[in-house]
Amino acid sequence: MKGGIMLRRHRLQVFVVVAVLVLSAAFLTIRRGQTSQDPGGTAFPQPEVRQSSGGILKTTLRARIADNTLTDNFTGETRVVHALTFEGTIPGPTLVVKPGDTLSIAMPNDLPPNPQEQRDGAFPHDPYTINLHTHGLEVSPLGISDNVFRHMEPGTKNHVRVEIPPDHPTGTYWYHTHKHGSVTTQFFGGMAGFLIIKGGPGTLDALPEIKAAKDVVMGFQVIRSDLTGNVPFVNQESQQFGTFPPDAGPAQQGPWSTYGTTGSPKSFFYYTTNGKTNPTMHMRPGEVQRWRWLNATEGDNLPVALQGHSLNIVAMDGITAANVNSLPAEAPVVIGPGQRYEVLVKAGKPGTYLLQALDPFIPESVSPSGIDPEMRPSRHSADLPQPCDPLDPTAPEGCDPTTQLTYPLTLATVVVEGDPVDMSLPSGPLPVPTGLPSVEDMLNTPPAALRNVAFENCGKVPGEAGMGTVDTTGDTTGMTGNGHQAMAGNGPQGRLPSCGWYFEKYDAEYWGGKPFITLLLMRDDDDKGVPNPDPNMPLVNFQKEGLFDPDKPLFPDMIADSYEEWTVVNRSFTDHPFHIHQNPFLLTKINGKPLPTPEWHDTILVPASIPTPTGPDAPQPNINLARHGSITFRIHFRPITVGCFVMHCHIITHEDLGMMQRLDILPGPNQPSQCEPEPMPHRRH
Numbered sequence: 002m003k004g005g006i007m008l009r010r011h012r013l014q015v016f017v018v019v020a021v022l023v024l025s026a027a028f029l030t031i032r033r034g035q036t037s038q039d040p041g042g043t044a045f046p047q048p049e050v051r052q053s054s055g056g057i058l059k060t061t062l063r064a065r066i067a068d069n070t071l072t073d074n075f076t077g078e079t080r081v082v083h084a085l086t087f088e089g090t091i092p093g094p095t096l097v098v099k100p101g102d103t104l105s106i107a108m109p110n111d112l113p114p115n116p117q118e119q120r121d122g123a124f125p126h127d128p129y130t131i132n133l134h135t136h137g138l139e140v141s142p143l144g145i146s147d148n149v150f151r152h153m154e155p156g157t158k159n160h161v162r163v164e165i166p167p168d169h170p171t172g173t174y175w176y177h178t179h180k181h182g183s184v185t186t187q188f189f190g191g192m193a194g195f196l197i198i199k200g201g202p203g204t205l206d207a208l209p210e211i212k213a214a215k216d217v218v219m220g221f222q223v224i225r226s227d228l229t230g231n232v233p234f235v236n237q238e239s240q241q242f243g244t245f246p247p248d249a250g251p252a253q254q255g256p257w258s259t260y261g262t263t264g265s266p267k268s269f270f271y272y273t274t275n276g277k278t279n280p281t282m283h284m285r286p287g288e289v290q291r292w293r294w295l296n297a298t299e300g301d302n303l304p305v306a307l308q309g310h311s312l313n314i315v316a317m318d319g320i321t322a323a324n325v326n327s328l329p330a331e332a333p334v335v336i337g338p339g340q341r342y343e344v345l346v347k348a349g350k351p352g353t354y355l356l357q358a359l360d361p362f363i364p365e366s367v368s369p370s371g372i373d374p375e376m377r378p379s380r381h382s383a384d385l386p387q388p389c390d391p392l393d394p395t396a397p398e399g400c401d402p403t404t405q406l407t408y409p410l411t412l413a414t415v416v417v418e419g420d421p422v423d424m425s426l427p428s429g430p431l432p433v434p435t436g437l438p439s440v441e442d443m444l445n446t447p448p449a450a451l452r453n454v455a456f457e458n459c460g461k462v463p464g465e466a467g468m469g470t471v472d473t474t475g476d477t478t479g480m481t482g483n484g485h486q487a488m489a490g491n492g493p494q495g496r497l498p499s500c501g502w503y504f505e506k507y508d509a510e511y512w513g514g515k516p517f518i519t520l521l522l523m524r525d526d527d528d529k530g531v532p533n534p535d536p537n538m539p540l541v542n543f544q545k546e547g548l549f550d551p552d553k554p555l556f557p558d559m560i561a562d563s564y565e566e567w568t569v570v571n572r573s574f575t576d577h578p579f580h581i582h583q584n585p586f587l588l589t590k591i592n593g594k595p596l597p598t599p600e601w602h603d604t605i606l607v608p609a610s611i612p613t614p615t616g617p618d619a620p621q622p623n624i625n626l627a628r629h630g631s632i633t634f635r636i637h638f639r640p641i642t643v644g645c646f647v648m649h650c651h652i653i654t655h656e657d658l659g660m661m662q663r664l665d666i667l668p669g670p671n672q673p674s675q676c677e678p679e680p681m682p683h684r685r686h
């Protein structure tokens with residue numbers, strides 16, 4: 002094994018030298034590509050808009066595979082992707098409604114039949130079964146409303162009808178599929194779109210400065226295909242999480258890897274804005290625009306910054322902020338997967354400025370309040386296939402390292418030109434969002450419950466102890482964290498208390514006939530289990546296990562109209578974006594430190610754990626000795642959300658592997674749940 006590792010290191014060094022040479026060439030190509038892509042045009046691409054009238058938006062979101070031509074971020078080359086889409090486009094159409102409107106959506110599923118040969122059990126399955134989630138909407142989760150427990154099979158016609166409360170907060174929401182086990186593939190194809198609630202008097206939309214600003218949506222997606230243009234579905238041989246070089250064999254490829262499993266030496270990744278690579282925005286000096294940002298990637302942290310400009314945040318996850326939060330010039334907004342930020346940009350002097358996703362390995366806070374900034378790991382930076390080395394005689398045919406993705410990634414180019422205009426930013430407090438309890442009520446109402454939830458990764462390295470050179474959880478920090486090493490060699494004291502026990506239970510049978518050595522958990526942290534006499538199985542008898550089970554809620558006592566306080570802990574060395582359906586929350590603390598101004602969110606990154614001790618001579622990071630990241634929030638359960646929904650990690654691969662829990666809102670104390678999830682077709686019993 003050691004020889005193999007050394008060889009790989011040597012090849013990497015050779016590659017770096019080659020990469021510097023070819024990337025300079027690639028840079029020139031990109032510059033050329035930009036001019037030919039937008040020859041003097043002025044239109045920034047916007048998805049088709051479908052607007053409600055007379056209180057209803059009647060529309061169709063047809064699921065189908067459609068050819069979309071995408072441009073490579075680095076070479077400028079164009080290729081056709083046979084993408085899973087809504088209505089044929091990446092992203093799907095933008096739906097625009099008003100508070101009190103009804104969304105009436107026909108959803109024919111014209112995707113192909115699901116594959117006959119599939120791994121069974123809890124392994125991701127049925128790539129072409131769909132449903133619809135209206136992310137951020139405070140609406141009913143039952144029946145044909147925002148019900149993520151539905152299964153819409155290929156070849157069927159379906160209907161979704163969502164009644165939006167008349168006092169619903171106005172802002173930027175979105176829709177995407179949410180069928181457990183299929184969502185990753187559908188995100189790689191781009192099956193998502195904006196869902197905007199436009200407001201009247203007294204809302205952000207009616208503010209004169211906002212009304213005067215051009216309203217632009219910017220949906221950031223990473224579209225992924227293999228070399229033939231097909232979007233990858235899970236590698237049925239996979240036994241672990243990450244993506245490794247082809248010589249590792251199919252079992253060592255991640256579930257969504259095309260690397261060496263479909264005849265492709267690698268995948269193509271397209272970082273797109275409204276389905277285009279690096280579109281051009283034209284602004285006049287002094288002009289103010291309202292940009293609605295959505296991170297609809299499968300799992301990338303996007304620290305987004307605009308060269309030469311400051312960003313002025315007016316809304317987060319759809320909900321109007323208390324005040325305009327103006328960041329210092331060129332400071333990024335960290336947008337976690339699933340999050341939305343609305344920013345006002347006031348164009349400066351004439352010139353060309355890049356809107357960029359910066360390297361996530363810069364110290365930034367998960368919130369624009371700037372609390373406890375740390376490096377924000379992004380999964381993709383290591384889950385991307387390693388580029389091949391053209392000087393290596395064993396390199397695959399067609400090896401081309403110029404396609405290596407690197408930060409910063411350009412999301413759009415802003416050209417400031419023409420006659421100056423004098424537009425202003427709003428000052429003073431922004432309109433208070435409708436339909437939510439006041440911040441004072443959120444903070445001062447005694448919570449009916451205090452809950453603690455934990456994100457955990459459990460990784461187990463196959464083979465002999467100490468072969469800890471591969472990371473099985475998508476950990477990109479360069480550490481084989483999460484107790485992997487300890488798991489393999491150092492005994493039970495070096496790993497999370499639950500991990501060993503889980504491995505005994507969630508065996509090959511659970512994963513559909515093959516072992517799978519990564520567990521992604523979302524646990525009730527107060528559910529401690531009881532000790533086991535076997536030191537390798539330290540804890541047993543949890544009330545509810547940490548993997549998703551659609552038949553059982555995590556908590557038995559969440560009551561409509563009550564207020565609660567939650568803390569979500571992250572016991573791993575990567576961020577996990579926490580998302581709860583149906584009810585937004587008021588974020589009060591990050592890593593135990595109070596925010597100066599609490600923020601409304603429906604999705605927020607829970608910061609990664611910080612290893613201790615640290616430094617060059619520190620031992621292998623041990624997750625049990627680390628300072629765990631956390632968020633704390635207050636939440637109020639709107640009575641309209643009675644029923645069942647989910648909370649989960651918004652890294653979609655994590656969600657598809659079980660980092661999700663069902664939550665039930667009961668109509669009153671000791672009243673029965675109104676939840677009736679559709680049975681999952683591929684479950685072990």
Ligand SMILES: [Cu+2]
Nearest residue numbers: 577650652655
């Ligand atoms: Cu996660």
